[in-house]
Structure formats: C-alpha cells, structure tokens
Amino acid sequence: MAKNIKLTILTPEKEFYSGEILRLNTEGEDGRFTILASHVPMVSPLKPTVTIFTDLAGKELKVFTSTGILRVYTDNVEILCSACEWPEDIDILRTKKAKERAEERLLHTDGIDLKRAENAILRSIMRMKTKE
Structure with a gap:
C-alpha cells in the first residue's frame, strides 16, 4: 500500500501546486470527502471551498479552491479549478465587497442569473473561511 499521494492543482493561469x-480534504457537489493513499479512482465536480491537505512533514496546508474537477487515479490527485489561492494571497476587503455586490443582486432578481450570484456569495464565504 502506497503511503503518499501526488497532488497537482492547476488553474487556467498556472500550476498552483x-x-x-x-x-x-475538499468538497464536491455531494459533500466533503477525504482522499488517502490507495483511494479508488474517481472524478468529482468541486464546489468553492477550503481545501486542506497534509504534506509529508505532517504540516496541514489550506487553500481556497473554486469550482472545478477533481480526478483520483493510482495515488495521484489532480484538481483543475478556475481559481486557487493561499490564505495570505486573499484580499479580504475585495472579498467582502464581492459578497455585498452578489447579495445586492439577489435582492433585485429581475434579469439576473441567480445561480451566478449564489456562487459568487459562496466563493466569498469560502475565501473568508480560508483566511481564518
């Protein structure tokens, strides 16, 4: 049984990790789940969330991951997501303003994309949780 997992996180701009x-540990559309070595192969759509992983030294690292896809195969995990940020790179003021704008859009539902506004709020909340 393998002990380690190779993790690759990709965004449209770069290889993040x-x-x-x-x-x-991350969250898909069906809820939170944990991947360990020798995990069964799978593919899962991802929700915006705080993704947490443990490096080989036992240090727990957390990042904000936006919507995307996770693939697990032969002790490899690939996350392809639209955005990924370390806590220190999150601009909390910008995040709060984005959340306020999305909440305002939800108050005036005429002609707006409700799902888009809800996702914007979720992204903002998860960025703030990553920063905690």
Missing part, C-alpha cells in the same frame, strides 16, 4: 502529500 505540485507535490507529495499524505491526505487531502
């Missing part, structure tokens, strides 16, 4: 880890 690549390295060996012990475990990963």
